[in-house]
Amino acid sequence: MKRTCIVILGLFVLASVSAAEPIEIGNDLQLFWDDALIESKTGDVEFVLQRPEPKEMILATGEFWEGNVSAYFTFLQDGNEYRAYYRGAHYDTVKKVMTHREVTCVAVSKDGVHWKKPKLGIVDFEGSRANNIVWDGIGTHCFAPFVDSNPDCKPAEKYKALSRGRYVKGSFDTPERQKGIVGLYTFASADGLHWKQTSSQPVITKGAFDSQNLGFWDVNRSKYVCYSRLFIDGVRSIQFCESSDFVNWTDPVKLKYVDSPNEHLYTNAVAPYARNPKIYIGLPTRYLPANSRVEPLFMFSRDGLTFQRWSTAIIPESAPADRAGNRSNYAATGVLQLPDDPAHMSIYGTEAYYTGLDSRVRRFEYRTDGFVALQAKQAEIVTYPVVIGGQAIFINARTKKGGSIVVSLLDTAGKAIPGYTAKDAIAFSNNQIAAEIKWRDGRSLEALVGKAVKLQISMTGAELFSLQVK
Known part of the structure; x- marks a missing residue:
């Protein structure tokens, strides 16, 4: 797939979401085409238009x-x-x-x-x-x-x-x-x-x-x-x-x-x-x-x-x-x-x-889902609080040689949740449409179902297209 580097200057967020208002995402596919789900992002990261x-x-x-x-x-x-x-x-x-x-x-x-x-x-x-x-x-x-x-x-x-x-x-x-x-x-x-x-x-x-x-x-x-x-x-x-x-x-x-x-x-x-x-x-x-x-x-x-x-x-x-x-x-x-x-x-x-x-x-x-990519050389993205509605997180992403994506979970105050920290996470380094995010002890999200958490996504030489909890 060809890519054209177009940096989106305007943010496309239709509603202001506060930490006190967790987003009920259910099993809906979350597309990283804009900042609607993103509370903060730091580092070298941009939205990049893709070409078929x-x-x-x-x-x-x-x-x-x-x-x-x-x-x-x-x-x-x-x-x-x-x-x-x-x-x-x-x-x-x-x-x-x-x-x-x-x-x-x-x-x-x-x-x-x-x-x-x-x-x-x-x-x-x-x-x-x-x-x-x-x-x-x-x-x-x-x-x-x-x-x-x-x-x-x-x-x-x-x-x-x-x-x-x-x-x-x-x-x-x-x-x-x-x-x-x-x-x-x-x-x-x-x-x-x-x-x-x-x-x-x-x-x-x-x-x-x-x-x-x-x-x-x-x-x-x-x-x-x-x-x-x-x-x-x-x-x-x-x-x-x-x-x-x-x-x-x-x-x-x-x-x-x-x-x-x-x-x-x-x-x-x-x-x-x-x-x-x-x-x-x-x-x-x-x-x-x-x-x-x-x-x-x-x-x-x-x-x-x-x-x-x-x-x-x-x-x-x-x-x-x-x-x-x-x-x-x-x-x-x-x-x-x-x-x-x-x-x-x-x-x-x-x-x-x-x-x-x-x-x-x-x-x-x-x-699939690849109309726009969230592309990072080295960056960290933190989502708004979302209510966990499934047993696992799946991402549609690809990494360059030596690149990776690490997903950890935070509570609504921004503190790392034990067992789901960056140290516990298994880094993703691949090119997959639906890759399951895993932690080292094999734990699922079962203990977090119905609770609000923030996703902290650390990206190195990577592109993220979508995410789904199911």
Whole structure:
């Protein structure tokens, strides 16, 4: 995995925590992407943005119902199947015109690496149903489905989507079934393949929506949420609204950022982080209007409204090639954990957009939890008091040759707890996703369950990504 050294100057702590208020972390994964859990840190230590490794090209959009401006890819998992939904569209760069109506397509995979376009027989396109088109009505420009995790979701609406009513024109007659008005309509499906439009009029009307507008069930709010496009003084921005029923929505509010400049964010790719849904991550694509280039960024939030956004692109134009042209370097929506590979997470990015006969999608691979690392040459970190809710501590970390991580436990007054001191601890010197912290006499945390302690973490030549008590 590549690393880029970006020091986070602003602290991203959403709530002030005192020693008198121990944090109930339970078994939740604790991500070391900011100072939220850290009471103090001394020494040479910083938060460092990570970059994913480019892997194989997994999809090309060369079918005659697809084309070189196929876009707005949404990757998701349903059971043991992975799916990629996207727009099929083509632009004649000589005539400067769209050549056929936009459609919504799907590709499927069992491993997230090898993808197929099923011949579904659902939609007729130029006399044939032997295609992977799943939707041909209003909203095909930026149709972005999600699997509804609402426990009260009707089986017939297991899949849902929000998409805009505005349509594109070109060297073809737009069918009446695709003509809507500005705003976001709702859609539903039992299987993610056979869709129906569930609102006759837009349910969200305040915004621009000419982007990938995302919805999902937010377990933290017990509501549906939507992240969509708006313009503020000519700058592309991201807004948020919520709904209890997917029909009636609050007025959108603009997202806030910690120490980030005002810049064009073309897409947002916001979603709950699967390993801890209390954290929201985003892969927004920054738009550079001077030459229509785009580059994906990383951001995350603890409330879904205020985000820490890094300024360096996570996928540079050189990773590997064909990313420097007009809108040729989008990050797709969706972070996937692939089968039998707990050590990595996959994201997907576009390349070769706009020119030629097709566009392409490439897989990129992160270390699990490895979007940001707490990196130390020589440092000591002390956490706020946390209530122990399990038998052992596991860390996701790696050390350099000769490096180490030592975890000891303190009481809420900062005094070492006998049996869990630095002298009792067995140093970690390795590269593991879930390494159990051990003490020399083999003791567990059983005697401390339900009690508040501070974790003292001494790091030498090491990177720490996450921690979990379970």
